[in-house]
Amino acid sequence: MAFIQCDFFSDVLKMSSSMNVIIPENKKNRIGIKTKAEQGKYPVLYLLHGLSDDHTAWMRRTSIERYADKYGLAVIMPNVHRSFYTDMESGNDYFTFVSQELPEIAEKLFPLRTGRNNTFVAGLSMGGYGAFKLALNNPESFEAAASLSGALNLAENAAMADQKEDLYQELKWIFGDLNKVEKTKNDLFYLLKKLKKNKTNIPALYQCCGKDDFLYQDNLKFKHFCRRNKIKLKYEEEAAAHQWDYWDQKILDVIRWLPF
Structure with a gap:
């Protein structure tokens, strides 16, 4: 595996940004090469960090490099600070950055397979929200999305936020x-309803959460919503x-689940 610490300039953010990247080095993709044009290129997982982390967290805290090597998977880990993967009201356009500019930059710099069926997104906590948000706003771009302990009920919780809290x-x-967060592109429940109503091909969804997690009840609400609306969810x-x-x-379970 090659581990790359990549610093680059973002036109969307109008400043320098960073991403950590894992690229398989094996001569032949372990999941098979379909065409000559794709030889030496790899399916890609965009792996998103949580609220108090950055693009280095997954490498420092998990064995993601070893997992990606086993399955011949490229991994892109961008830095979005505490943005909730959102075009901020008072800040930078992080949703536009991560959904549009980042893939364009990554595909130019690294040997990535392109197209929906080769592109996946996952994240934890704030990143779990970001992963579903990216996939549900861009179902034509992502084959699958995974949320680990995600902040999935953000729209409702934001409306109920205590004005005395720093958050x-x-x-x-x-x-x-x-x-006014509800019923916008920042509301996961609204996005699912819209895709279901329009009979859009919804990306495969994977969700997990610990029973002792402070976000457990929000995750249960999301699960029950999917069940009621007959939306396929693992x-x-x-x-x-x-x-x-x-x-x-x-995250190893997620990689095994991804529809390569």
Whole structure:
């Protein structure tokens, strides 16, 4: 495997940014080469960090490099700070950056297979929200998305945020009027309803959460919503909290689940 620490300039963010990248070095892709044009290129997983982390967290806290090597998978880990993968009300356009500019840059710099059936996204906590948000806003671009302990009920929780909490002001900087997050591209439940109504091909969805996680009830709500609306979802839960030991285990489960 090659591990690359990549610094580059983002036209969308109007500043320098960073991503960590894992690229398989084996001469032949272990999951098979379909065409000469794709020889030496790899399917790609965009792997997203949580609220208090950055693009280095997955490499420092898990064995993602070893897992990716086993399955011949390229992994792109971008830095989006505390943006909730959103075009911020008072800040940078991180959703546009990660959904449009980042893939274009990554595909120019690294040997990645292109197209929906070779492109996946996953993340933990804030990144779990970001993964589903990316896939549901761009179902034509992602074959599958996975949320590990994701902040999936963000729209409802933002509207109910306590004005005395520090997070309230931070969410206002990100989303603006917190009572208007629902029924927008930042609301996962609304996005699913819209895709279902329009009979759009919804990406494969994987969701997991620990039973001792503070986000467990929000994850249950998302699961029950999918069940009621007959939206296909692979759901798993274990006795775990909001912790890296759990995510290290589950990201391997995610990679095994991905529809290569």
